Every structure is written in C-alpha cells, then in structure tokens.
Amino acid sequence: MTKEEIKALIEAGLPDARVTVYGDDGQHFEAEVVCSAFAGKPLLVQHRMVYATLGERLGREIHALRLRTRAQ
Template sequence: MNAERVERIRAALEDAFAPCAVQVADESHRHVGHAGARDGRGHFAVEIVSAAFAGMAPLARHRAVYAALGTLMQTDIHALAIRALTPEEAHAAASRG
C-alpha cells in the first residue's frame, strides 16, 4: 500500500516540478504507535531538486510541494519532511559533503 503511495507522491511531484532528481522515502515504520499513524496515512520524506524552486524562499517551496500533492495531503500523507533545492544548491551541497 505505501509503495503505491510513494509512487503517487513521486508522480505528483514530477508532474508539478519536472525535477532533475526526486526521492520519496516512506518513514511510516518509524512512527508505529504514534497517534498520527492510527488514521492510516503515512509519514514520508521528500528530497526534490528542481529549477522551479529558483527565487523561492524555503517556505514558498514547501507550500508549492504541498499544493502539488493536493488531496494526497488529506488522504495519504500524515507527515511530510521536505528538502527542496535548486540544481545549483544541490550541486553545492554535494561538493561540501
């Protein structure tokens, strides 16, 4: 079930941002027993690299990701960790790391 959710999340992000990289991780197993896990929705982490984020503040990037996910935020996702970077930022981070 969560593998399908991961693919739906990935597809929504790819459609919205045409990213050069996107990773979606299901972290639901880390939250078993958590009150939010009882409603059947999952915990996910997203790392997305797209030129669409150029000129956007971090909060605007997060809002754009939430908007792209639309109803998935109500039906499939309980919690979402987001790392949204431009290609230049991703390159700089890779060079440091």
C-alpha cells in the same frame, strides 16, 4: 499511498524536478526535491510549490511529509 505515487505526483506538478521519496509505512514520508523552479524563492515558497502538487492528499492519505528542497 506509496512513495512511488508521491514521487509521480510531485514530478507531474514540477516536471523538471529530481525527486526522491523515503518512507515505508504508507503514511509518513520524507521527500527531497531539487528543481530549477525553486531558484530565488524562499524555502516556504518552495515547500508550498511541492504541497500544491499533492493537493488534498496531504492530511488524508499522507499523514506527514518532511521536505528538503533546493534549486538545481
């Protein structure tokens, strides 16, 4: 999986999000996600929303994903 594929999946699941993904080894990634849908939601809920966009790829194609999320 590439960082571009991860970015596209997150953007498809959270259409108004601004997403930046880092990582070049194909398994370990870091993503910064800024999305108005995060407003008023705790950090754990924000992260779960991002994880939901990636589904079963987490733990399989994506070994590790470090997240930074915030509302815009």
